[in-house]
Amino acid sequence: MKFTVSTFKNMERNYRNSALANLLSITLILSFGLSGCKKTDEPDNAELLNGVWINTHYDEIENETDYKSVLEFTGNKVYSSAGVVFDSANQKWINRWAFDYVLSGNRVTITGTDIQENDIEIEFEINSINNAEIVGRFNFYKVNGEQLPDDYVYKYKKVQQNYSEIIVGTWYGRATYAGSADTDYHYWNYLPNGTYEYYYREDPTTQQWIKKNDNEGRYYLYDNLLATNWSNDIFSGNPGLDYECWEIEISENMMKWTGYRANGLVATYEMVKVPGPPVLF
Numbered sequence: 001m002k003f004t005v006s007t008f009k010n011m012e013r014n015y016r017n018s019a020l021a022n023l024l025s026i027t028l029i030l031s032f033g034l035s036g037c038k039k040t041d042e043p044d045n046a047e048l049l050n051g052v053w054i055n056t057h058y059d060e061i062e063n064e065t066d067y068k069s070v071l072e073f074t075g076n077k078v079y080s081s082a083g084v085v086f087d088s089a090n091q092k093w094i095n096r097w098a099f100d101y102v103l104s105g106n107r108v109t110i111t112g113t114d115i116q117e118n119d120i121e122i123e124f125e126i127n128s129i130n131n132a133e134i135v136g137r138f139n140f141y142k143v144n145g146e147q148l149p150d151d152y153v154y155k156y157k158k159v160q161q162n163y164s165e166i167i168v169g170t171w172y173g174r175a176t177y178a179g180s181a182d183t184d185y186h187y188w189n190y191l192p193n194g195t196y197e198y199y200y201r202e203d204p205t206t207q208q209w210i211k212k213n214d215n216e217g218r219y220y221l222y223d224n225l226l227a228t229n230w231s232n233d234i235f236s237g238n239p240g241l242d243y244e245c246w247e248i249e250i251s252e253n254m255m256k257w258t259g260y261r262a263n264g265l266v267a268t269y270e271m272v273k274v275p276g277p278p279v280l281f
Contacts (some may be wrong), residue, residue, distance in 0.1 A: 046103060048129055049073045052159040054225055058152040065245045065259045070222045071156065076100060081220065081227070084115060089240030093227040095220050107139065118143050132158050159223040166250055167221065168192050173255070173271020180267070181235055189277050194218055199278055200234060209278040216241075224248050226257070 052072045055063060069082035079096040086092075099112035099120065110122040123139040134156045141148045170189045175182045187199035187209070196217040199209050216231040226246045232239050246257035246269075253273040261267055 045129060048131055049103075049134075052222055053134060053156040054159065054222055055154065055156050057155040060153075060155075062260065064261060065225075065247055066243075066261070068225060068245060070225070072096065073101075076102075078110065081222070083227070083243050083245070086116075089238065091243060092229045092241045093220060093243040093245070095227075119145065121145075127153070132160075134158075157223075161223055162221075163224065163226075163248065163250055164221050167219075167226075167248075167255075170274050170276050171255055171271040172274045173269055175268070176270050177266065177268045187274075187277050188271070190219060194220070196228070197277065198230070207278075207281075209280055211277070211280060 050073050052070060055069045055071070057063065066083060069080065072079040072081070078099050078101050080099065081093070081095045081097070083091060083093050094115055097115055099110050101108055101110045106126045108122075108124045108126065110120065110124070112120055114120055119142075121140075121142040123141075124136050125139050126134065126136040128135045135153060137153050138150045141150050167190050170187055172185060172187050174185045184201055184204040187197075189197040189199070191197070196215075196219050198212045198215050198217055200212065201207075201209055212230075212234065214232050216229070218229045220227045224247050226248045227243060228245075229241065229243045231241050233242055244259070246259050248258075249256045255271050255273070257267075257269040257271075259267040
């Protein structure tokens with residue numbers, strides 16, 4: 001979720017819509033996933049917790065795609081991945097920020113420092129956990145010693161598939177939803193090292209392709225959740241860092257992106273896999 005530091009103090013009032021709430025989201029997600037690590041006298045609960053989990057719902061409401069987040073439990077650490085807003089011109093997806101956690105009965109205590117140097121202390125109570133889903137709520141959630149109100153019930157799904165190999169290569173496509181400001185075709189070239197190249201045209205009537213050299217593009221995959229970072233957006237003209245998340249489907253040489261956005265907007269892109277990037281003149 002996208003958020004800024006100041007939002008913490010207004011979280012109860014603005015939690016779902018505030019940019020600041022997004023920062024909180026990282027820790028919330030951490031805590032929630034941690035809660036999923038329900039540890040009781042049954043050792044298989046700890047085994048169930050190990051792995052990667054995607055936050056999907058709060059109080060049975062599905063999160064917008066950009067606000068989904070990821071928790072990875074391994075050893076005595078939990079790694080949080082989520083979008084963070086540092087300021088209006090700098091927001092990015094942060095991958096695998098580490099926290100400590102301890103399991104006791106059906107409660108998980110999470111402690112550490114988030115990316116914006118806030119001290120975090122959380123206790124999450126697990127309602128249920130299995131090899132596909134965790135459901136629970138917070139007993140307390142403290143940021144810099146201040147307890148934040150949170151009465152939501154959170155739900156996470158466990159990562160079951162891996163698109164990391166099949167996405168590598170070059171894809172050619174465009175937006176397919178009504179009202180999109182992006183009406184032309186593009187190339188996305190995904191490299192094995194987690195970076196990607198982006199190609200566009202200033203004039204859609206020509207074949208003069210441009211490689212966006214200041215893109216600083218990086219991508220992260222968690223099951224069907226694709227998170228991408230880039231800089232200096234060509235559509236808005238805004239400088240700085242930005243990120244976006246999509247739910248993807250890949251079948252043979254076809255890929256579809258779906259993004260659930262604010263006000264009920266469902267954004268979609270469709271593309272095909274091609275031999276390589278365009279020829280530059």
